[in-house]
Amino acid sequence: MSIGDNTAGPLLAGRGLVKAHGRTEALRGASVDLRAGEILAVTGASGSGKSTLVHCLSGIVRPDAGSVTYAGLRLEELPEKRLSELRRTDFGVVFQFGQLIPELTVLDNVALPLMLAGTDRGRARSAAGEWLERFGVRGQAELRPGEMSGGQAQRAALARALVTGPKVVFADEPTGALDSLASEQVMTALVHTAREAGTAVLLITHDAQVAAYADREVQLRDGAVAPLGVTA
Numbered sequence: 001m002s003i004g005d006n007t008a009g010p011l012l013a014g015r016g017l018v019k020a021h022g023r024t025e026a027l028r029g030a031s032v033d034l035r036a037g038e039i040l041a042v043t044g045a046s047g048s049g050k051s052t053l054v055h056c057l058s059g060i061v062r063p064d065a066g067s068v069t070y071a072g073l074r075l076e077e078l079p080e081k082r083l084s085e086l087r088r089t090d091f092g093v094v095f096q097f098g099q100l101i102p103e104l105t106v107l108d109n110v111a112l113p114l115m116l117a118g119t120d121r122g123r124a125r126s127a128a129g130e131w132l133e134r135f136g137v138r139g140q141a142e143l144r145p146g147e148m149s150g151g152q153a154q155r156a157a158l159a160r161a162l163v164t165g166p167k168v169v170f171a172d173e174p175t176g177a178l179d180s181l182a183s184e185q186v187m188t189a190l191v192h193t194a195r196e197a198g199t200a201v202l203l204i205t206h207d208a209q210v211a212a213y214a215d216r217e218v219q220l221r222d223g224a225v226a227p228l229g230v231t232a
């Protein structure tokens with residue numbers, strides 16, 4: 001069985017996650033499952049713990065209690081080095097403000113994760129160009145991120161998140177800074193590409209129109225998943 005081929009259960013599962021930031025309890029026993037290839041929206045009010053949940057599920061932050069299992073591996077049991085490697089090979093991330101490196105061209109931004117994984121520069125740049133093409137921003141490849149529109153920069157950030165062929169993409173408010181047209185273009189590109197590549201997406205959003213692109217939605221309230229159909 002290869003990683004991600006665990007058809008018997010979820011690809012990624014957080015169970016009873018608890019995480020405090022100082023005296024603020026951001027997560028209070030949150031549990032969530034993500035199946036291979038699934039697009040899951042995590043919604044909830046500001047401060048309900050969405051970003052903290054993603055940080056725990058993606059292994060950036062270790063929870064105070066509870067567990068995260070990815071493809072049968074308990075993240076809390078992995079040494080830091082193995083966890084970093086897993087994050088690099090199996091996970092992609094995209095944030096509200098793309099966070100492309102401003103000094104590099106768009107093409108080099110997208111090529112970078114491949115180069116960090118050992119691909120030579122020429123091949124990395126050629127693959128990066130193909131991914132920019134898929135996201136409709138190849139024409140901007142030689143620009144710096146600051147020279148693109150917000151929507152174009154987010155599509156380039158998605159290309160960077162997907163270029164290594166991750167099993168899971170964590171997208172934390174990827175359209176949060178965009179107008180509705182750009183937001184639609186980014187979501188259409190993300191959903192289309194994720195489906196094509198079989199990538200699971202954990203999508204954080206407070207926007208119902210964005211959540212509607214997902215296969216399923218869970219709502220966080222006060223650091224835990226709210227029962228279905230119950231609104232705040």
Ligand SMILES: Nc1ncnc2c1ncn2[C@@H]1O[C@H](COP(=O)(O)OP(=O)(O)OP(=O)(O)O)[C@@H](O)[C@H]1O
Binds near residue numbers: 044048049050053
């Ligand atoms: N690094 C931190 N230090 C202190 N408190 C934090 C930190 N990160 C988050 N918090 C607090 O934890 C709670 C949950 O924050 P989190 O960012 O996970 O929520 P969120 O649902 O993603 O919010 P938003 O939609 O506003 O981004 C909030 O009360 C927040 O103020």
